[in-house]
Amino acid sequence: MAVEVQYYVLLSMALFSIGLFGILTRRNALLFLMSVELMLNAANINLIAFAFYHGNLTGQVFALFTMALAAAEVAIGLGILLVLYRNFRDVDVTVPTTMRW
Amino acid sequence: MAGTGAFGYAPAIALFPLVAFVVALTFGKYMPKRGAIAGILATAGSFLLSLWLLVTVAGGEVYHETLYEWAAGDVLTEAGSNGIEFTFGLLIDPLSALMLVIVSLVAFLVHVFSLGYMNAEGETGLPRYYAGLGLFTFSMLAFVYADNLLMAFMFFELVGLCSYLLIGFWFRTRSAPSAAKKAFLVTRFGDYFFLLGVVAIASTFGTVAFAGENSFVVAAETAIENGQTLFGFDARTWVTITALLVLGGVMGKSAQFPLHTWLPDAMEGPTTVSALIHAATMVAAGVYLVARMFGYYALSPTALTVISFVGGFTALFAATMGVVKDDIKQVLAYSTISQYGYMMLGLGVGGYVAGVFHLMNHAFFKALLFLGAGAVIVIMHHEQDMWKMGGLKDKAPITYYTFLAGALALAGIIPFSGFWSKDEVLYDALIVGLEQPVILVAYAMALIAVFFTGFYTFRMVFLTFHGEPRSETAEDPHPVGWSIKAPLIVLGILAVVAGLVNLAPLAQVLGVDITFLEHWLDGEFGSVEGLTYHAYHETVAFDEGAIGSETVTMLLGAGLSLGLALAGALTAHTLYNVPEPVRHKERLGGVRRTLEANYYQDEYQVWIAERFTLPVARMADRFDQSVIDGLVNSVSTASLFGGxxxxxxxTGLVTNYAALLVAGFIGLLLLLGTLGGWFL
Known part of the structure; x- marks a missing residue:
């Protein structure tokens, strides 16, 4: 029994919105990273759902790429986080605004 | 393509001094004579090569070759020719071969003289001095055998730059830098017109070559024959205009009225430099240029009349100022201006041979006089005021006799070289003047100038060498070495005998063929097509008159000028050849003040500069500062403010960026949706 594709889209929308909500409200950089991961995965769900719906593998392949990309992004993001912490003794994103202009 | 035989080495004539310039500049400090040796060797090499060239040209060969083309293009010029080329090339014909010898000889002697004048006096900055001399000689030599107007212009400018560097050699004094700047600016004012002339000629005829089928002279001739209209003018009028524009540069460099004011001030440079500037390089460049493109001037009677009138006027004008000067170098400076006036007069009346002849003789005797004055200055422990000299005759006999030979040549006393050439200039002016009233006036002025020349020359000789010593240094002169004496002797001999190359009056009277220079310039040994005295003479449209027969006219003219020169010399003799001469010029009253102030030429030029040029410059500056800069500044202010x-x-807050991003995305969606009609 296959689940209708609109439920997947709804799930992915919910996930994306949670991620977006996190980015817009949180101040902790670590939570930022997690929220970004949520949004990426929302996109992944979409890709796979539509691949299943259309009956080809293109979307799945793209989902694999996105995961690899997400891993890389997390690596860099954590690196930035470490440096941020070392310089400001904090991971609050409102603190480094002194670096703007 | 390089030439064969002597011509293959022709570029080296100019390049030797250039090498000396580089060597003196880079290694001068470490060399035993601070670069003098390099300069002497280089100029000696140039001189020997020039002599070889002279012999080759005498053997009937000439050389006209393009060595390097640096720009060419297609353009439809006014006279209707297509394409224009800018090249470096050499033109070695009798005229340039002769001038090469003169320039390299004088430069060589000046280098040798410098050993005694600069090195022996322990000057500082000698490498700079010798580098300057080298570059000066290089530019002049390259100018002399340039085969086109643009190349000539470039080296003309380089000559001006070198004179600036050398006049300002003693840059720690107050007057030398100012004199150098004045020389540079005044000649540059003239050169501005020269540049306009070059551009005008290039854009009219599509060629700047001096000689050959493609020369601008030939093109101008054709245009006049075909009755073409160039830039809205009749062809002949346009040739006159361009010729006069080029003449602007000539008047600046050859110190003709009213651009002569820089030359007396240029005496601030070392005397050796003055000798080089006056005899062979800078000042000679102007007159040489007229001779070089004489075919072009010959096409325009108006331009020729202007040349002769300016020449005649300058000859008299400068001679009168020379009468009251106390500084030995100042007297010589004004005599230079005056003598170049004669050359211009000679060329202006179509006396190509006479002008070149006087240029040659003047190079020898003026170099002699300046080096003699340099010797006197050394003898007098750097005193230049003639009233502090006197009685040097017995203490420095070699300097005295060579200086006397130069003075006799300058004054135009028979049989010294100056007499023959000056007489020829005056004779040519007279025969044309008999038909042309304007030129007769120019002739009359030049004739009166002969008297003043004789007077100031011998006033200088008597005050310097005769009478009783009038100061302690004059009683106890400083000895001079061989490096000072040797050039004086060489030039002294030349000042006496150089006239032998063209004894026109004797040839006329005796009926023998001894006008060698005329034959030489007439291309009887070899010449480039169209660049001969005869070709020029046919083009010049002046009628020639005579008083009685030609011989009578000639004897009359010669007698008149010789009589006036002797009268001038005798006046100087009675007034100043006494044991204790007094300042007779006090008796001149108001005239003396005018003469000593040089006819207020500097004053009115400064007045023009201050009252006219300066306000215009200020206005331009204000316009630049307010309008142009204002425009630029307002643009930048607007973007600065906006930024x-x-x-x-x-804000530096990632959250804000994300919010803006989302807001923007939603806005875009709404916009697209509205336009796409999703919400209906």
Missing amino acids: SRLKRVQ
């Missing part, structure tokens, strides 16, 4: 407002969008 400072807009940068506030960047």
Whole structure:
């Protein structure tokens, strides 16, 4: 029994919105990273759902790429986080605004 | 393509001094004579090569070759020819071969003389001095055998730059830098017109070559024959205009009225430099240019009349100022201006041979006089005021006799070289003047100038060498070495015998063929097509008259000028050849003040500069500062202001950016949706 594709889209929308909500409200950089991961995965769900719906593998392949990309992004993001912490003794994103202009 | 035989080495004539310039500049400090040796060797090499060339040209060969083409293009010029080329090339014909010898000889002797004048006096900055001399000689030699107007212009400018560097050699004094700047600016004012002339000629005829089928002279001739209209003018009028524009540069460099004011001030440079400037390089460049493109001037009677009138006027004008000067170098400076006036007069009346002849003789005797004055200055422990000299005759006999030979040549006393050439100039002016009233006036002025020349020359000789010593240094002169004496002797001999190359009056009277220079310039040994005295003479449209027969006219003219020169010399003799001469010029009253102030030429030029040029420059500056800069500044102010407002969008808070991003995305969606009609 296959689940209708609109439920997947709804799930992915919910996930994306949670991620977006996190980015817009949180101040902790670590939570930022997690929220970004949520949004990426929302996109992944979409890709796979539509691949299943259309009956080809293109979307799945793209989902694999996105995961690899997400891993890389997390690596860099954590690196930035470490440096941020070392310089400001904090991971609050409102603190480094002194670096703007 | 390089030439064969002597011509293959022709570029080296100019390049030797250039090498000496580089060597003196880079290694001068470490060399035993501070670069003098390099300069002497280089100029000696140039001189020997020039002599070889002279012999080759005498053997009937000439050389006209393009060595390097640096720009060419297609353009439809006014006279209707297509394409234009800018090249470096050499033109070695009798005229340039002769001038090469003169320039390299004088430069060589000046280098040798410098050993005694600069090195022996322990000057500082000698490498700079010898480098300057080298570059000066290089530019002049390259100018002399340039085969086109643009190349000539470039080296003309380089000559001006070198004179600036050398006049300002003693840059720690107050007067030398100012004199150098004045020389540079005044000649540059003339050169501005020269540049306009070059551009005008190039854009009219599509060629700047001096000689050959493609020369601008030939093109101008054709245009006049075909009755073409160039830039809205009759062809002949346009040739006159361009010729006069080029003449602007000539008048600046050859110190003709009213651009002569820089030359007396240029005496601030070392005397050796003055000798080089006056005899062979800078000042000679102007007159040489007229001779070089004489075919072009010959096409325009108006331009020729202007040349002769300016020449005649300058000859008299400068001679009168020379009468009251106390500084030995100042007297010589004014005599130079006056003598170049004669050359211009000679060329202006179509006396190509006479002008070149006087240029040659003047190079020898003026170099002699300046080096003699340099010797006197050394003898007098750097005193230049003639009233502090006197009685040097017995103490420095070699200097005295060579200086006397130069003075006799300058004054135009028979049989010294100056007499023959000056007489020829005056004779040519007279025969044309008999038909042309304007030129007769120019002739009359030049004739009166002969008297003044004789007077100031011998006033100088008597005050310097005769009478009783009038100061302690004059009683106890400083000895001079061989390096000073040797050039004086060489030039002294030349000042006496150089006239032998063209004894026109004797040839006329005796009926023997001894006008060698005329034959030489007439291309009887070899010449480039169209660049001969005969070709020029046919083009010049002046009628020639005579008083009685030609011989009578000639004897009359010669007698008149010789009589006036002797009268001038005798006046100087009675007034100043006494044991204790007094300042007779006090008796001149108001005239003396005018003469000593040089006819207020500097004053009115400064007045023009201050009252006219300066306000115009100020206005231009104000326009630049307010309108142009204002425009630029307002543009930058607007963007600066906008930027400072807009940068506030960047809060540095990632959350804000994300919010803006989302808001923007939603806005875009709404917009697309509205336009796409999703909500209906």
